[in-house]
Amino acid sequence: MRHLTTTALAGALAWVAAAAEAETALNALFMSQAAYSEADVRAMTEAYMAEHPDVTVNLEFVPYEGLRDKTLLAQGSGGGYDAVLFDVIWPAEYATNNILLDVSDRITPEMESGVLPGAWSTVEYNGARYGMPWILDTKYLFYNRSMLEQAGIEAPPRTWSELSEQAKAIKDAGIVEFPIVWSWAQAEAVICDYTTLLSAFGGKFLDDQGKPAFTTDGGLQALEYMVQTLEEGISNPNSVEYLEEDVRRVFSNGEAAFALNWTYMYNLANAGDDSAVKGQVGVAPAPGVDGVSELSAMNGSMGLGVTATSQHPDEAWDFVAYITSQPIQNDYAELSLPIWSSSYEDPAVTEGREELIAAASKALAVMYPRPTTPAYNELSTLLQVAIQEALLGVSSPADALANAAASSGL
Template sequence: MKLGNKWLAAALGSLVFSGAALGADTQLSALFMAQAAYSEQDIEQMTEAFEAANPGTDVKLEFVPYEALHDKIVLSHNAADGYDVVLFDVIWPAEFARYGLLENVSDKIDSTTKGKILEGAWSTVEYDGQYYGMPWIVDTKYLFYNEAMLKKAGIDSPPATWGELVQQAKTLKEKGVVEYPLVWSWSQSEAVICDYTTLLSAMGGEFLDDKKNPVFHSGGGLKALEYMVDSIKAGLTNPNSREYSEEDVRRTFSSGQAAFALNWTYMYSLANNPEESSVAGQVRIAPALGEADISKASAVNGSMGLGIPVNSKHKDLAWKYIQHLTSMPVQEDFARLSLPVWKASYDNPEIAKGQEELLVAAKVGLAAMYPRPTKASYQEMSAALQLAIQNALLGNQSPEDALREAAETVANLD
């Protein structure tokens, strides 16, 4: 495979170890996600450069679906052959810190580095003032729309609010442009929580109050779920959305079966690639919408970081590998599926080239990222919310009853 010369040079210049320091055939084991953001091929190429810069080092890569990532990290804690580097979600540092799963690397991060990385990215790896890794993927969900479909329905510009999106979806359906104008990732998984968080933030909702009591079952949190349910009842949302992940959304939208979709950054490149999409050239992107008199835009913090499990036998080398993957030259060379965490990268014309519209949307979306709750028991909270949302989407319960039951469960969590 062809390796990017500029970041290979950077790797060779800053990451070379002496053979004595490494020993022969030192193996790192690294755990990554097999969907969204960087592709497996991207990570393999990044890793090849690191291995080339560090003779005698072999990095064993493992890719799993997002849904398996958390449990893989937890279960490997006491394993004899655990991981040296793991990819983790922004919602996990509180839990991992409480149970001592990740190395505290605060002393490895200097003030200069802190100042050069987007402020919001640091929340990905921080808990209680300590850092448990380096931010690597800074991401949020955007509104994707098919410009050709909108024009066919006589719609001149995309919606400015979630309410306006419903009206445009109705027009598209009534004019026979597409059966289900909307597609979402609403499977009973963290995917639906990300979409729900986006809508909750747009409608002025909150998950918890100042005393950490659940309040998502009222106000904007309730309005968000009612919006989701109503879009299905009106025949505007593809009913299969209740089973869809982000990749299902991408495939549905890219095959011309939807006019609007909410998804992560990586879909922009793939949906505009003729080899991956039948609607390439028709795809536009905008920040996720706001709601009239409440918000201008909405966004969920979907960022991820790289950390070192406390039981790693090669912590120094693992940190060097993380430094390589998160370095600005590497991130800039692979900025088509995931945007860099470095501030200066957004002024680099090479990064903007061909994805100017994405960067415009990113400036708004990344600044509006709304966090999911920082709780050690977040996994349990999320599971209760996933069940409630699914019950409401399936019509088993009203949004009000479903969220009230979830709130009762969450109130009893620590």
């Protein structure tokens, strides 16, 4: 009897060992702010694991500012992540340095035809695709309806000059001290705001030869506008220290009439438990410039890809395909709009977000890209410093941008 018990125990242990060996553990890296909430990503992942009991997905969340560094550090140490979130500005660098797998041959016909055509640019470089687009986003102009009404303003601004005029009227009426709030900290956030303005003023980052073109015309005018709003006292001076969540907090507290921010702020400011402006939030495409543009938008989208060092690329791709799928995106459309064309015909996606959908239909069609170059991170860092110097009055906008161009090596 004892012999049989020992044999049974040995068999059970062997089964457990085999099961453990058969189970796949994936490590996935996400960001901890904007777009989908951490709770949403965890819920998506739990649903995936419920359908795939042989796969465990370990999630790690870091601030956006640490996302690229974490990915590169893990790659340098021989791996660690199987699936990673990446910004639209990184495919060139990631492809050049073999950070992500080329998944072009894994894109199904259903994906090809179902995803909005413009969304694919989020994950492409040199004709190859390095993941699935996941967060389709740009910065919108949010405004406080009540404040505009108090100032006798009937509609949100159509141009950036109108925004300044409306902000002055609101300030002069004593409604709020600093009507506009921005995310102008020395980080990628300020580049996103600058890109929006550069696109409105008809500027370029680089010319056809890949040389800096932001030192004149629209690139210079964009920075001059930013500085001017600070000098006129219509932009919150603390904007030079703010990231997007700071902007959301200030706007949601009723301390600003206007804010430039991502899609996720719409629901949180209009209906969030901690918002003091519930039901007062309007949203529109970012303004344009008379004679140059009708509106402005920058590409702030993000993708999900499989790392080149993953030991489980098939399972990692299956996970990526699952959480970027249309049913999942439709279920979690509250904070981030889907990448799928037909989602916008689904009442579950559009109901209660008609104004946001209307703004998105215009803005997403004209999203302006940040430079596509393997050296993007270095160029962005130089521009962040230059913009900060101009905003703080250390340098003139012209001198600050000229110094950045000279230091870029382009």
